[in-house]
Amino acid sequence: MTSQTPTFPFKTEAYIARSGATSHPALEPVTYNSLKPDEVLVSIAAVSICHTDIRAIHGDFRTELPMIPGHEGSGTVLATGSQVTYVEPGDAVVLAYSSCGSCRRCIMGKNAFCDGLVEMNFAGSGEGVVKDEQGSSVKGSFFGQSSMSRVALVHESSCVKVDVKDRRELELCASLGCGIMTGAGSIFNIAKPPPSSKIVIFGAGAVGLSALLAAKLTTPSTLILIDNSPTKLSKIHPSLLQNVHVLDTSSHKTPTETATAIRALTPNNTGVDYALECIGVESCLLAAHASLDTLGTLITIGSSATAKMPFGLASHLIRGITVGGTHQGDSVSRVMVPEMISLWKRGLFPFDMMIERFGFGELGRALGEMHEGRVVKPLLVV
Template sequence: MTRSRTGTAAVLREVGGALQRTEIVCNELRPDELLVRMVGAGICHTDLSVMEGVVPVPLPVVLGHEGAGVVIERGSAVTSLEVGDHVVLSFDACRACRACQRGLPGYCTHARALNYACARSDGTTTLRDATGPVHGGWFGQSSLASIALASERNAVRVPRSNELALLAPLGCGIQTGAGTVLRALKPSPGQGIAIFGAGAVGAGALMAAVAARCSPIVVIDPLPSRRQLALELGATHALAPDEVGERSSGLRKVLGGTLDFCVDTVGTQAVITQALNALGAPGVCATLALRGGANPVSISQTHLLYGRTLVGVIEGDADPHTFIPELVRMWRAGQLPLERVIQTFPFDRLDEALAKMRDGSVVKPVLTFGGIE
């Protein structure tokens, strides 16, 4: 076993338990696999959902699905990436089914097996520790570790950068929010939008709405600090949920009218009702939240009858291979100020990063694993 295949990972051994920093070894690469030395890895609410048992996966497991790092080894069948390439890791997709061929890999026919099974297609695990097999391959990567296995399907080459860790959330959270605006909703300049929830996904949607020159741009969040940040990032209005009103009468009063679009990052009955009530006719609400289970909501058919649409969006309707490079260009042009929503934590401060994410004091924590070299 080469030294490069040994690293340290945050291992979840039981639902409700703490992530344990553990030495792990990556098993021998298959021909289509890559080994990536992680530079940064974002923590996402979907990772927390696994820890809390909302999303079931086999245990023990390494989580993390917003990785950025450097390719250090590649399988014999890998042709598009080379050792030394800087990459952002995103969700996995087969790249061959009907949805993938349409440029919508988030709806891949094999998405569940590739992203949630945490094992290869033959059932074998990608990792092990001193006690035995450890499940990897969460969203095709398991990047809460100093090394991660990925593939050409979900590793996206990006320009070399000393700030590579900042790009990690482009793999999921920022991509989901920004993609929902730029890929799914496609607003024209001057169209109005409300974003319910100012976490990482909401921040991605906000930055994209500013870049798309939407107006007005309303952000709704219970935390004053996040409302203030939203205003600094370009929102025209920032409201607390109780200022919106159950039927959005408060929001319409503030604006003097209705909106063309809403983005729901919360996924509750109350928020979806508020969002639909905030729309004009026609208008579109995109709902993005993963709350686990069936999560039934009730909507008025009259809302839909008068030209309103409620649509679910996965991963921003984006293809990471084309959209992540676009987001990098936006970042370099100053249109995607990632440094305003990201706080980095050395890997040994994992517990602090988790605590700050849970209490909302950090929008997007990113763990770091050392320099670029």
């Protein structure tokens, strides 16, 4: 610790999700009592909103309330704990999920499946560390960061050093820490489609559109985007949809109808080689499975507390279908985030066209716009 290190207790302001709340979380004063040896104090530049945050706010993501949400942040390092070696004060960082770095999966480069994943990312911490205005404990380590705060206590492993030219770029890059990384990683790290592949993507949110941008870089012969919200589809920047078949399924009554429409967009109605389901809805899973060509691959990306695999084994087996799931697009954040930034700077991954900026105090408005399908990726700028 240096003489410039902020002193503790450290007071700031953060959004706190509380049990039984009838509205969105409110900004409240919070106090960090200490900086652990493996923690970093980060001045937040921006935090983007993911559907996972919404689930966590409602206590539906293995989280206990009260808690500070936020798991897609960016900012500048203010101070580091005594054991931190990766970053130092002044570094620009994007914040992603946390991992231990030493278990067998982390050593294999499978950090997204770390043995300590649940404890480090979903359970949260903060007992005796984060206090609200009344002095009560608040959970404060969601995805190792709880970044819906003006200043956040962050686990070192959640930090990704980035090379950005100014604060605006740093703000935009906040959105790369989870959903966008998951969508892009599902193509780059899992599907790895060869040229001329036929690909369908279910869901025109940030995850699906990021998968779409990544898929474009693999030169597919057929690329299809599906959503049942005409409003959401109409808000997508036209340049992102060049050479893409857009299928509005709002009038479809059955998964079979959707699968038939997908097959009709492929040569000889053979179906697609890869289907990415980014929603976590059983009817979409069924349609995705039915739309596959023989030896096709279904990748499940979206999550739901209740959705199950709905297809029968007979059809599955005789077509040689492969089904795989993913967390974070199987991405190692310190590899994937800089790669996405590099692609963006070269004009190959225009994720910024999904972003809508809001003031940091406008969480309620951002959530409303997101719920109505008018915004793909809200960004709260501090």
